[in-house]
Amino acid sequence: MDKAPDLLSTINFPSDLRKLKESDLKQVCDELRQFIIDLVSEKGGHFGGSLGVVELTVALHYIFNTPYDQLVWDTGHQAYGHKILTGRRDVFYTNRVYKGISGFPNRKESEYDTFGVGHTSTSISAALGMATASHYKGENDRQHIAVIGDGAMTAGLAFEGLNNAGISKSNILVVLNDNCMSIDPNVGALRAYLTDMTISPGYNKMKDEVWKLLGKISKFGPNAQDIASKIENAVKTSLLHQSNLFESLNFRYFGPVDGHDVTRLAHILKELKNIPGPKILHTLTMKGKGYKFSEGGDQTLWHSPGTFDKNTGELIKGENKGPQPPKYQDVFGHTMVELAEKNSKIMGITPAMPSGCSLNIMMKAMPDRAFDVGIAEQHAVTFSAGLATQGLIPYCNIYSTFMQRAYDQVIHDVAIQNIKVVFCLDRGGVAGSDGPTHHGNYDLAFFRCVPNMIVSAPMDELELRNLMYTAQLEKVVSPISIRYPRGNGVVIDWKQPFKEIEIGKGRKIKEGKDVAIVTIGHPGNFAVTACKALAEEGIDAAHYDLRFVKPIDTAMLHEVFTKFDKVITVEDGCLMGGMGSAVLEFMADNNYSAKVVRLGIPDKVVEHGTQMELYKECGYSPDDITDTVRGLMGKKKKSVSSLFISL
Numbered sequence: 001m002d003k004a005p006d007l008l009s010t011i012n013f014p015s016d017l018r019k020l021k022e023s024d025l026k027q028v029c030d031e032l033r034q035f036i037i038d039l040v041s042e043k044g045g046h047f048g049g050s051l052g053v054v055e056l057t058v059a060l061h062y063i064f065n066t067p068y069d070q071l072v073w074d075t076g077h078q079a080y081g082h083k084i085l086t087g088r089r090d091v092f093y094t095n096r097v098y099k100g101i102s103g104f105p106n107r108k109e110s111e112y113d114t115f116g117v118g119h120t121s122t123s124i125s126a127a128l129g130m131a132t133a134s135h136y137k138g139e140n141d142r143q144h145i146a147v148i149g150d151g152a153m154t155a156g157l158a159f160e161g162l163n164n165a166g167i168s169k170s171n172i173l174v175v176l177n178d179n180c181m182s183i184d185p186n187v188g189a190l191r192a193y194l195t196d197m198t199i200s201p202g203y204n205k206m207k208d209e210v211w212k213l214l215g216k217i218s219k220f221g222p223n224a225q226d227i228a229s230k231i232e233n234a235v236k237t238s239l240l241h242q243s244n245l246f247e248s249l250n251f252r253y254f255g256p257v258d259g260h261d262v263t264r265l266a267h268i269l270k271e272l273k274n275i276p277g278p279k280i281l282h283t284l285t286m287k288g289k290g291y292k293f294s295e296g297g298d299q300t301l302w303h304s305p306g307t308f309d310k311n312t313g314e315l316i317k318g319e320n321k322g323p324q325p326p327k328y329q330d331v332f333g334h335t336m337v338e339l340a341e342k343n344s345k346i347m348g349i350t351p352a353m354p355s356g357c358s359l360n361i362m363m364k365a366m367p368d369r370a371f372d373v374g375i376a377e378q379h380a381v382t383f384s385a386g387l388a389t390q391g392l393i394p395y396c397n398i399y400s401t402f403m404q405r406a407y408d409q410v411i412h413d414v415a416i417q418n419i420k421v422v423f424c425l426d427r428g429g430v431a432g433s434d435g436p437t438h439h440g441n442y443d444l445a446f447f448r449c450v451p452n453m454i455v456s457a458p459m460d461e462l463e464l465r466n467l468m469y470t471a472q473l474e475k476v477v478s479p480i481s482i483r484y485p486r487g488n489g490v491v492i493d494w495k496q497p498f499k500e501i502e503i504g505k506g507r508k509i510k511e512g513k514d515v516a517i518v519t520i521g522h523p524g525n526f527a528v529t530a531c532k533a534l535a536e537e538g539i540d541a542a543h544y545d546l547r548f549v550k551p552i553d554t555a556m557l558h559e560v561f562t563k564f565d566k567v568i569t570v571e572d573g574c575l576m577g578g579m580g581s582a583v584l585e586f587m588a589d590n591n592y593s594a595k596v597v598r599l600g601i602p603d604k605v606v607e608h609g610t611q612m613e614l615y616k617e618c619g620y621s622p623d624d625i626t627d628t629v630r631g632l633m634g635k636k637k638k639s640v641s642s643l644f645i646s647l
């Protein structure tokens, strides 16, 4: 039999897709799915989410008049199919690569990307804003669709959007893409409710009978499917109206429907287009659908598996270079269990990132003392504060970037009351290929100005362990943040006995006489490399690791400014308001004068790339530190990778 002609290569934009017959859609889905498998297996990136919404993506662009109709993806990790169908098929091989296209919808990239994302649960509010604007402008034919996962639906922001949308007259369709998964299995009462709805025997029995009946009728009339969905709706409404959460919020609820039946989805979406007001379509899908290894495998792993052999499903590991330092996150996870075994007051909290931050190690070992509270950073912080009021010691682990959501909770619920919560901030600093929505650039600056906060960053795994150990000691009575980067540390033999670290005390890594390099956190290791390179050129740099930006080690800074008139600060955080700013404040407040050069993240949106590419772009890689010192010493610079720092 002849192979069917390739359809995907004929689709440059959704207008091309709309020229196809409905009967072609299944083939488009198959090709789109294969395209994603081919590319992601080679280049890495998010995987399971995009495979799960292939049919939904095709049906939405087929039925709706995008980009005039506005399609808003929540979180955006599942939007690869959308990107491929909307003008980016030929550049998709640059996905998440430095200077390539973004792994998330991005307004700068395409008019089809109606709203920039990366963090969850923004889609309903954004789509409602768009719908309200359309209504105001008299564009009443314009449709607005938010596609949100069952995980993202657990966040407060999603409910704020639903609450507001329910009283609006806006044309908004919320597609609830329910695959039972967040990154890890989804949790909470809403999850249970959605499952209950999906498997409700009363509703499903009735629905099946209606469809059976209509199957018979369909022989006699072309409108049978229409009639079917109308009867189904009536049945559903009578059964569920009182108890349906979404109907109670004034949404018209449709579903649950099979999210992998593209033809049926297209029919339903067509119908929904004609129903005014707020509507919700509940689709059931499977994360990783259509690739046998993700379908049958660990869905958490296939959320973002890295590169893999598409034929065997085997993950591609880097070459074996012998024992390597562990990931900071794993040191956190194992240390939690060790500390909790010794101190019965310790509890672990994560908002939906058990495997991302490695709290899953404690959740397995001590299920009654470690909690995944859903995608709910604000709640995670206030819940931790509640635990602490009762004498427990919560270690609340939140990625630096997601902590931005919970800033008020940190100030209002924790810091003002001086409640001891230990914040462990993973992915501090540039996060890599996820890009600007995921970089943890701001926490040093935004926590430093909050009264009562202790703000720290370990330079390596041992320091991380020792800070975590110190935090639980009774003498520490204030909230404390401990932030560390994505990826591996530098110490292979990391499981050393705990040592207390005096709060607010830095350490001198190296004496020197020509220039002082002051660092905080992991980039201290870049300074170690730089000092070695400089020594070979006869430049003797001193290196101070501050450990804390608050309280700052004033004795150490007095020493720095007494001994040196050339000082470089290095941080993996925003320059504005961060550690370097704190050092300048100290200098001014104490009437010192010195030439200070601050290296860190400039005041701009830093795009995606590997962490090292971004360190270089921002100008604080080991080479940049070395060059900055050379410049300060009046020597010729060698490797100017920095775009931003000029001396």
Ligand SMILES: Cc1ncc(C[n+]2csc(CCOP(=O)(O)OP(=O)(O)O)c2C)c(N)n1
Pocket (backbone or CB within 6 Å): 049, 052, 075, 077, 078, 118, 119, 120, 148, 149, 150, 151, 152, 153, 179, 181, 182, 183, 287, 352, 353, 375, 377, 402, 405
């Ligand atoms: C505010 C915020 N917290 C945490 C995350 C990390 N995160 C990315 S995707 C995801 C799970 C989303 O689940 P769901 O919405 O059901 O989508 P699915 O992956 O199942 O398609 C999480 C927790 C995030 N992006 N934003």
